[in-house]
Each structure stands twice: as structure tokens, then as C-alpha cells.
Amino acid sequence: MRRLLKRLIWPILAGIILAVGLLMFFPQLGSRSIFKAPSDGNQNVVPPSILAPTREAPGEEISRPAPKIRTAPPVSRQGGPVSYAEGVERAAPAVVNIYSSRIVESEQHPLMSDPFFRQFFGDDMPQRQRMLSSLGSGVIVSDSGYVLTNQHVISGADQIQVALRDGRETLATVIGTDVESDLAVLHIELDDIPVIALSDSEKTEVGDVVLAIGNPFGVGQTVTMGIVSATGRNHLGLNAYEDFIQTDAAINPGNSGGALVNPEGAMVGINTAIFSRSGGSQGIGFAIPANLARDILDQLVTQGRVIRGWLGVEARQMTQELATSFGLKALGGVAITRVVPNGPADKAGLKSGDVLLKINDRFLVDARAVMADIAEIPPGTQLPLRILRNGERQEIVLTVGERPKPRAENRTQD
Known part of the structure; x- marks a missing residue:
């Protein structure tokens, strides 16, 4: 029996010594990778195309009380939710669709450039008109009916229509616009309107989860998710005053003026522009921070203009x-x-x-x-x-x- 044990002990000891030696010289054999880094895609970017600014507010002296804005508590970073449905439900009713339209003089019929035909009309040549329309998004930020959007969304509009998620529609009046920050304030007259809470955008950090809510391509209210890719972006040549939040949440035409919100449904910024080769989202979008939007809102409402x-x-x-x-x-x-x-x-x-x-x-x-x-x-x-x-x-x-x-x-x- 002892001879049998001696024969077994030596191979076992030799195996243990060999295993220890292998682990000492090749530690990677004792672990395995469970995450794979994604490969980099094409990073080519081109300047964004943005809808353009026009009409300004009347120049008369303004005296209005400052709008009451709901301020959201700081977002918790202790753990992410499984679903963002609750945050979306808080924010989405306050994000509206904006339809703006204007009448333009269309080109005359080619025959009207012929002197033979012009002699019958003289200076009273018939003109043709046609309606141009554009779409965008906006955010109700006060129960007084104030709506924040991009200035370029309502640029040159003769009529602005606001549609809420609950199906109500109404015409909006322009309280004021600021070309240099690309922000505008509208006013609507409706009862029991949903209002979004504004976060302190100074506390927004790179890596925070954000949701973009808007009306891309006019398909209806849509929510996309991403993270904050960068803060304080400037030197982009978009506005005179730039302090953008960059995000990879999908932003497409029609999202302009919509809300960028945190998982709890508080507004972090106003979606404004994208870098894109195709005109669609390529993961580089920009939003105006909520703090800047709040300051512009207060000045446009109380003074009718932004004083700088x-x-x-x-x-x-x-x-x-x-x-x-x-x-x-x-x-x-x-x-x-x-x-x-x-x-x-x-x-x-x-x-x-x-x-x-x-x-x-x-x-x-x-x-x-x-x-x-x-x-x-x-x-x-x-x-x-x-x-x-x-x-x-x-x-x-x-x-x-x-x-x-x-x-x-x-x-x-x-």
C-alpha cells in the first residue's frame, strides 16, 4: 500500500509544481476577457446645415414678469435605471412639435420675361405665391405658456403652429429671438399645459446618460438615447456665442429646438445642430445648455431683447x-x-x-x-x-x- 502511495504522490507533486510555474510566468492563463472594445468607425465630419434665422421681436419697451421655471434636483450617479420610461414620461408631454410657414413670391412664368407679353401687363404683372413650411420642436418651460425653441426653427415665419403630445394645437406668438445664441421664446394660450423642469447644466458631466426628444423628419415625437460626449464645445462657427453640450444621442432634422434631458426627465439642453455628411445623425450633435437657455429666456421675456x-x-x-x-x-x-x-x-x-x-x-x-x-x-x-x-x-x-x-x-x- 505504501509503495502505491509513493508512486502516486510524486506525479501529483510534480503536476502542482508545474502548474504553479506556468501561472507565475504566464498569469494571463488564469483569466479571460469578457468585454470587447468596439472598432472605430469613419470619423469624417462636415459642417452642419442649420435652418436659418430671421424675424426679430418688436423694438418697443417690454415690461413682463420673469417666467417661473421649475428647477430639477441634481441627478444621481449611483446607478443607472433599467428603463428610462419614467423620465421620458415626465419630460415628453412638455416637448412640442412646431410647424412654421411663410408665403413667398414664386418665380414668374418664363413667358413673362418676353417683352411681347410684358406690354400687356406693364408694371402690374401677375405674381404667383406659394407657401413654404418647415418643422421643428420646442419645449414648454413655464406654466405661463412660454416655449423655448431654436431661432432658426421659426425664422421668417408668418405663422407658427404648436402641437402638443396630447393632441391639442394652437397658434404661437413670438416673444423674442436671439440670433447670436440661436434661441427663441414663443407664447401659447392653453390651460393645464405640461411643463418641463430644468437641470443645472453646470453639473452635467461627460459620460452622463441623456435622451433627445423631438420630432425628427416629422414622423412624430421620438426619443433617442446617448451620453454626454463633451461639454463647453465652441469654435464651431455655428453661433456667435457657443458653449455647446455634445452628445451621441441621435439628432436629426426636425429635432431642432427639442429637449435633451437626463434620465430623470429634467432638461439638460436645447438640441440645436449636428455634424453630418449625409444630413442625418452620425453621432455628433450639439445642444445649448439649460443654464444659458434659462438666461436668454428671462431676458427675452422681461426685456424683449438680450443685453450684452x-x-x-x-x-x-x-x-x-x-x-x-x-x-x-x-x-x-x-x-x-x-x-x-x-x-x-x-x-x-x-x-x-x-x-x-x-x-x-x-x-x-x-x-x-x-x-x-x-x-x-x-x-x-x-x-x-x-x-x-x-x-x-x-x-x-x-x-x-x-x-x-x-x-x-x-x-x-x-
Whole structure:
């Protein structure tokens, strides 16, 4: 019996020693991968096409109380739900379809360009009219009937119709528009309207789950899901003032003006634009943050316009070549390329060719960021500046003006 045990013990010990040695030198043999990384797709992007801005609100003085906005509590990141149905049910009734239409003069019949036929009509030649319509989305943000949407959705509209998810429809009036942020505020007269809650978009983080709700291609209200891909996106050339939330939730034509919401149904942003080669969603969409939308809403309702600070200059980003020509050792400051006649900068003595180094003791680096910072300064503020002129640094005090109302731009639908 002992001989048999001795014969068995040595092979067993040898096997154990061999197994331990293999695990020490090849640890991967003791584990296995359960996740596969997805392969990268084609990342080619082209500028988005967006529907264009037009009509502005009347210029008379406005005096309205600020709308009451529901503020949502911070979203929990302790665990994701199995279903987002409850969040959708909270938000979706407040997301509306917007149908805008306008009448345009169509081209004359080709025969009317013939002088023989023109002699029978003279200057009273018959004109043909046709109706152009477009669709988009909007969000009811106040039980007073205020609706947020994109300015380009209602651009140039002679009539705007709002359709709720419960089947009710009504005509909307334009309270105000802001071309530079591409936001507009409409007003509807209906009872018992659903209202969405607004989140604090400053607390939105990359990786948060978001849902896009809107009316893509006019098929009816649709919900798509994705995550926040980035925050603070700018330098896209879409608006004068940009601070976009980027998402891969599918956004298509007709989604413009709709809501980007968190899993609890609170609005994170207003869906605005996409990068796309085909015109459809390719996973790169942009939304205006809820905090910015709330500020624009308050100003348009209470003042009828958005008041922004203004220097009256056109500035260019500093490059290495420009820095060398100005004698700068670093790429700080922005180069002034144009001074608006009789504007605040002109009155303060600034000239084309000056380099703006500091504003209110803050060093400058990015020209677009400078414009955004100035916009937040109340008109009439005395602002100390440091400039570089002909190699010499100078201190100037400038009185901030109010940014003039811009002309609407013509853009194509997103």
C-alpha cells in the first residue's frame, strides 16, 4: 500500500509544481476577457446645415414678469435605471412639435420675361405665391405658456403652429429671438399645459446618460438615447456665442429646438445642430445648455431683447507670426483688426493694430472667449484695459457699450 502511495504522490507533486510555474510566468492563463472594445468607425465630419434665422421681436419697451421655471434636483450617479420610461414620461408631454410657414413670391412664368407679353401687363404683372413650411420642436418651460425653441426653427415665419403630445394645437406668438445664441421664446394660450423642469447644466458631466426628444423628419415625437460626449464645445462657427453640450444621442432634422434631458426627465439642453455628411445623425450633435437657455429666456421675456456688453472691435487670435511682429515673447493677447467708428473702443482711443493684453487685470489668450466674457459685463461699466501699441504698453479705461442688435443670417435647415 505504501509503495502505491509513493508512486502516486510524486506525479501529483510534480503536476502542482508545474502548474504553479506556468501561472507565475504566464498569469494571463488564469483569466479571460469578457468585454470587447468596439472598432472605430469613419470619423469624417462636415459642417452642419442649420435652418436659418430671421424675424426679430418688436423694438418697443417690454415690461413682463420673469417666467417661473421649475428647477430639477441634481441627478444621481449611483446607478443607472433599467428603463428610462419614467423620465421620458415626465419630460415628453412638455416637448412640442412646431410647424412654421411663410408665403413667398414664386418665380414668374418664363413667358413673362418676353417683352411681347410684358406690354400687356406693364408694371402690374401677375405674381404667383406659394407657401413654404418647415418643422421643428420646442419645449414648454413655464406654466405661463412660454416655449423655448431654436431661432432658426421659426425664422421668417408668418405663422407658427404648436402641437402638443396630447393632441391639442394652437397658434404661437413670438416673444423674442436671439440670433447670436440661436434661441427663441414663443407664447401659447392653453390651460393645464405640461411643463418641463430644468437641470443645472453646470453639473452635467461627460459620460452622463441623456435622451433627445423631438420630432425628427416629422414622423412624430421620438426619443433617442446617448451620453454626454463633451461639454463647453465652441469654435464651431455655428453661433456667435457657443458653449455647446455634445452628445451621441441621435439628432436629426426636425429635432431642432427639442429637449435633451437626463434620465430623470429634467432638461439638460436645447438640441440645436449636428455634424453630418449625409444630413442625418452620425453621432455628433450639439445642444445649448439649460443654464444659458434659462438666461436668454428671462431676458427675452422681461426685456424683449438680450443685453450684452460690447467693446466695438474685431479681434484676431494671436499667432506665432503675429506675436513675433509685435515683439511678444508669448502668444498672449488678441490683435485688434478693426475698430467700429463711434463705438466704445473708438471713443476710448483704441486703434486697429493695437494688441489687447489684459482686461480688468485678466490676461487674454482666446479671442472668442474674450467676446463671451465681455458680453457678460453690464453696459456702462468702466473697464480697465492694457494694450500694446508700437511696442509700448498702455493703460486705458473704456466704458462698455451695449452690443447692437445683429442682422439675421440666412442658414439652411439642420
